[in-house]
Amino acid sequence: MGSRRFLPPVLLLLLLSVIASAAASQSLLRMISENQASGDSDGLYCDSWRLSEETNNAGYWGTIPARCLQFVAEYMNGDRYALDSDVVAAESLAFAQTVQVAGDGNDVWIFDVDETLLSNLPYYAVNGYGSEEFNETTFDEWLNLAKAPALPASLRLYEELLGLGFQIILLTGRVEAERNATEKNLSFAGYHSWTRLILREASDIGKTAVAYKSEKRAQLEAQGHRIHGNSGDQWSDLLGSPMATRSFKLPNPMYYIQ
Amino acid sequence: MGSRRFLPPVLLLLLLSVIASAAASQSLLRMISENQASGDSDGLYCDSWRLSEETNNAGYWGTIPARCLQFVAEYMNGDRYALDSDVVAAESLAFAQTVQVAGDGNDVWIFDVDETLLSNLPYYAVNGYGSEEFNETTFDEWLNLAKAPALPASLRLYEELLGLGFQIILLTGRVEAERNATEKNLSFAGYHSWTRLILREASDIGKTAVAYKSEKRAQLEAQGHRIHGNSGDQWSDLLGSPMATRSFKLPNPMYYIQ
Incomplete structure (x- = not known):
């Protein structure tokens, strides 16, 4: 700690x-x-x-x-973070079950990666739970270990969505250079069968997360995809045009990305 | 606590x-x-x-x-609702203080009315805190009494925003027929000096709150107003295009308006 x-x-x-x-x-x-x-x-x-x-x-x-350091540490390690995440996943699934999946491969659910599918809590637990300035060097070392565990509620939701026939598209602020480590980590955590993993290309560097992710959602829609659900721990995963039919905000009191 | x-x-x-x-x-x-x-x-x-x-x-x-009936009753009557509201107001003010107010009468802050400026807690306290279906007859009787108190944090914020030179525009789902009772109640609760009070006209009946309020924000922008802040207890007060520069969601665990 x-x-x-x-x-x-x-x-x-x-x-x-x-x-x-x-x-x-x-x-x-x-x-x-x-x-x-x-x-x-x-x-x-x-x-x-x-x-x-x-x-x-x-x-x-x-x-x-x-x-709020002690509060955040207790929240992240206690029952509340787990239950808050469970409730978001349950509400996401309840909505997903109302969607008529056409079977044409265009019914899409978008997931962010960090603090959405994967938990970096082991890293933040030894780096002040968001009380310290972000350190890109040590975070990249952690990222390249590819050992971040799954958020349990998200992994269960992910499996349920696959079972319902959704195409899963992963849209992350991580960069292309981190593709291998990211794929390795997702597999390590138990994820499989995603349709696409979208990372920032050179032309995306410097864009805000809202701008970058909105552009990618617009491209997906232009390709004929129907974005039913979007799960992310940051408002910048969810806001901007176009939005998914339903957006789901996972809890994250440790950091904010614009 | x-x-x-x-x-x-x-x-x-x-x-x-x-x-x-x-x-x-x-x-x-x-x-x-x-x-x-x-x-x-x-x-x-x-x-x-x-x-x-x-x-x-x-x-x-x-x-x-x-x-959750007991939980909601305790939340609404305890310290948490008051403090949650105080923190939203403080964050709203912190943002407002960063705005360069031009003095041309076009720097606008929008407030919703119910559960934003006025509290209907006295009504909901005797009507199940949102555990009962909405009863238009008894709510209209309450509304026409024009005795809803101010949310204290919102009244303080309102005064601060007037002091900073913002034009205050009230945008409510209430209908034109309720204008007199609404103005009377706002004055009773201590509000004054708003620029406009916008209520649903006949042509707005049947629209969702998101559609109605977005249209009104679009009209305000078309008239040259810059909508810096928007305060409401419903996401339907805040979402939709155009949005204010910053939107502030006040707590309300008693009801949801689409």
Whole structure:
């Protein structure tokens, strides 16, 4: 488990005194979000923060709030992350079962890869659960090990969708150079029989995830595919035009991709 | 702070054994969503259900899950609804403060009315917190009383946005016949100085909320307005083209409007 950082008491007192003096003149709303006294209120605040990032209210954020490190660690390792993921998968399947699959190979379900099919929790558990700036070097080392486990709920959903006759298309922000490691990891985790694995080509580098993924969905539709479902842990997997008939947001309180 | 519920060990073992025996033959995913053992597990399940409806994963739902009645009642009356609303308002304001307001009267913030500016909690508290089918007759009686209180976080945000120079446009699914009662109620709750209150006209009846509200946003943009923010408790307040620069989803686990 990564290092846990807490404010030393002296620094905390200093912070509180700054807050107290600023409170009279500053916005109450900003106070609530940024400067609320720490301690037992952290859990309540962090639960609200998690809802806000899951609903995309928080907008872009670089690292998790410092006071929420313990909360995020407990969430990711406890029953709640697993059950939240189970419920998303159950709702995805309930919708999938209402789709008339034509059998012409054009009924598509899109999955993102990281934190959707594969879990990088073993990496983030030793790298601060999103409390540290993203380190491309160490993450690439982890990626190339190709040992990320499946998210259990997603693997079960994936199998069910194959059984219903959907074509599975994987659409990831990973780059072409990572194709081999990605395919190896997906197989290691138990995935098989996908129709296509789409990664960023040279021409996609620098595009936002929303732009890149929307373009790819538009191309798929232009090729005659009907995109019924889209599963991703980032709003940038799901938003933008065209959207799938139904989009499913998997939980991820560790990082945000624009 | 709301009580945190954990599964007693015996129940957990029972649940695990049921899951294990059923996993081989049945869809585990359906089991989790529909047949999970009731009792203390309700809190954990209902928390996941609430996340799923707040993220729009649940899609359309008519009434809340029966097992979640107590959960929803406690959520709405406890600290969590208030704090979740505070955090949304704080994030809305943080974004609003980054907007360059031109002073030409075209910098707009859109608010929905019910469960966004006004709280109908006094009505739902005596009508099952979303566990009963919507009753238009009794709701209209409540609406015409014009006594719904403000959501405190929204009222504070509203005042801050006026102070920043935004034009406030109210866009509601209520109909023109309810204009007087709506204006009276907004004033009663402390709101003032809005630029326009847009209600459904005869030609809007029968449209989905997404279609109606998207059309109105398109008209506003065609008139030269820049829609920076949009606050609503329903995804149908926020989704559809065009969208605001930033959309803010307020919590509402009591009902879903398409």
